Amino acid sequence: MLYTSRPILTLILLLLTAPLAAAGFDSDPSRLHLASVNAMITDLDTGEVLYQKNPDAVVPIASVSKLMTALVVLEAKQDMDERIPIQVRDSIQMQNVISRIRLGSELRRREVLHLALMASENRAATALAHAYPGGYFAFVRAMNLKAQALGMNSTRFVEPTGLSYFNVSTARDLTRLIKAARQYPEVRKMTTSEKLDARFSRPRYVLAFYNTNRLVNNEEWDILLSKTGYNDAAGRCLALLVRVRGQRIAMVLLDSFGKRSHIGDASRVRQWLETGDSGSVPAVARRYEQEKNRAGRSATVLAEKNR
Numbered sequence: 001m002l003y004t005s006r007p008i009l010t011l012i013l014l015l016l017t018a019p020l021a022a023a024g025f026d027s028d029p030s031r032l033h034l035a036s037v038n039a040m041i042t043d044l045d046t047g048e049v050l051y052q053k054n055p056d057a058v059v060p061i062a063s064v065s066k067l068m069t070a071l072v073v074l075e076a077k078q079d080m081d082e083r084i085p086i087q088v089r090d091s092i093q094m095q096n097v098i099s100r101i102r103l104g105s106e107l108r109r110r111e112v113l114h115l116a117l118m119a120s121e122n123r124a125a126t127a128l129a130h131a132y133p134g135g136y137f138a139f140v141r142a143m144n145l146k147a148q149a150l151g152m153n154s155t156r157f158v159e160p161t162g163l164s165y166f167n168v169s170t171a172r173d174l175t176r177l178i179k180a181a182r183q184y185p186e187v188r189k190m191t192t193s194e195k196l197d198a199r200f201s202r203p204r205y206v207l208a209f210y211n212t213n214r215l216v217n218n219e220e221w222d223i224l225l226s227k228t229g230y231n232d233a234a235g236r237c238l239a240l241l242v243r244v245r246g247q248r249i250a251m252v253l254l255d256s257f258g259k260r261s262h263i264g265d266a267s268r269v270r271q272w273l274e275t276g277d278s279g280s281v282p283a284v285a286r287r288y289e290q291e292k293n294r295a296g297r298s299a300t301v302l303a304e305k306n307r
Contacts, residue, residue: 025050025273030047032272034265037255037292040171041269044248055171058154059254062229063120064239067181072142073113074184080110083190086127089169090136093163099123100207105200115198117190119209127162150176165233171252178241178250189254191226191258192216236262245274257288
């Protein structure tokens, strides 16, 4: 019979249980500092909400809307190799929007969707809606029906790009959208690709497009799904699914100040998960976040008084 001393047995047990302990996250939420006004961080493998800030505030979401645009396109089961025309005629928001893509030119539906997701191309997203069965307005209706089906009860869409301030949602609802979108290999692949050379016809020309999220170029990140967004009302936004310490983490970061603040917040979340401390937020971004929170609380108090 083989006998094992108690110290050695204890060491063996520690080694066996260490991976199990490492799999979870026990970071203190008070040690995570973000520039984003609204946020939710969720471990999708366990379902645990690791951090939340104003998760149910209904706010504009800008081009994060295009994740829903993608779901509607893919669930319509249309021919992805069909060449569709680039049209914007039914969209009020697109009438004065500048784009490198020529109106009337054609591109395969698959590549049009790729441009909408990866490069956040607004003419591409609008063209997908025009080429939907029933047309543009049927597409927008389908976006809202899909939101209802996913339990995104605080979400509303009025168009497919996110240019409108009336495309609104919450950090909690957008976490549901990430969960749904990750089921589609096309969305995962398109949102994490670095570049696409799009080959148009009628007339024939080629344009290079790049991902709006520079983190996809960083080998230190294991990004599974990504969508950025920005307009004046929404601020900088980011919906991200990333693998951290072997776990799939959904990050929804809404309304931050500065061109890179949403990327900085994603890095702070990752650092917090890996080390327990996120580091600090730039002073200007912190002031913006504090001012928006004060404005939000004042609006809430006023609404309660008028109820």
